[in-house]
Amino acid sequence: MNHEQKTTFLQRISEQNNTYRFRLPCRHETGRFLHNLLDFLFPLSQDCPDFGKMENQSARFDEIQVQLDNLLIPLEDKLPSTRKQVTEDFFTQLPGIFELFLSDAKAIAENDPAAVGIEEVIAVYPGFMAICAYRIAHLLAQCKVPLLPRMITEYAHGATGIDIHPNAVIGHSFFIDHGTGVVIGETAHIGDHVMIYQGVTLGASHVAKSLASVKRHPTIEDRVVIYANATILGGNTRIGEGSVIGGNAWVTHSVPAYSQVYHQSKVEIKQQMA
Structure with a gap:
């Protein structure tokens, strides 16, 4: 590609960029938020920051709140209220989502004869991860956050082969076996x-x-x-x-x-x- 071709191509990219209505959160940070939140809720494996240390939970909770707030920065003018309010609404409802997670994990552990316990389900089952990602994304969608919910479920889709749209409505004790x-x-x-x-x-x-x-x-x-x-x-x-x-x-x-x-x-x- 010569200089003139390069200049023309870069101009075309710039023109296209000006047509987009949204700027997206960072893909890497979106995945990191999902993993950090699940590690915070279920610090079962040795690589979790709070493995066996409950005294650090409050500080970790605050860190994950900041992480979500930062993810919302590119979407700020599309939110129904301030970033702070959306973040607060999400974490206020998180305890209810946590109970749904537990009902899902229990359903899998009780119905899959290959499961040796709820710890295995939480730590390694792709179906459980996909359901958790969906429930987190669904809550964000209910908070009227654009794009980020779909980014979360698509991240889980790539990791598990399970594609759940964040606007789907799913009850408690949901079990996806194998899942691909x-x-x-x-x-x-x-x-x-x-x-x-x-x-x-x-x-x-x-x-x-x-x-x-x-x-x-x-x-x-x-x-x-x-x-x-x-x-x-x-x-x-x-x-x-x-x-x-x-x-x-x-x-x-x-x-x-x-x-x-x-x-x-x-x-x-x-x-x-x-």
Whole structure:
């Protein structure tokens, strides 16, 4: 690239930059905030700053509040109130989110036969991390913070392979097992004690920008189990309480409570001649 080409290219970048409506928080600091907050709430592993030292919790709490406040600086003119007020609102509601975290971890530990205890779930389960990131992002979205909630869930998406939109509504004691490839859309509603396995999609039956303000994703009632690679589509689709959706099922219509929905496939086994 010669000097003239470089100058033209840099000018084009500058022109494009002037069209953006938002300046974003730092991606690295967004991920660090998520990890610091979870380490503060669950200082179980030896690399956590407060491992075994409860006396440092108050100072750490204040540090994480400052960290969130700093993340909000680029978004300041888009906030519904001052950065200080938004930060205060978030941390005022954090104790309730912490209780939801514990209900999720307990649900996973009690339902997964491979889990040796709640400590393992909290420390290493990708499903738990993705749910925590979602709940933190959802709280920020409820505080009318733009962009940052999606940055948090996309960070978790990259780390876990689980994609949960921060505007989805999810009840307590939520369990994602294995998790890779799970997609939960923006307007999905999920009840309490729901279990989802890898590859599940709660998506829209149609994709169009004109549907942005419409409920496009399904409603999953309490105590539903959705097995691997099932796809449930549509804003009017409701899966009734206590239902079981089998693996690879494709569901675009509502099913009543306590239904069993299975994909029928034929498997043939032919023995080869020796």
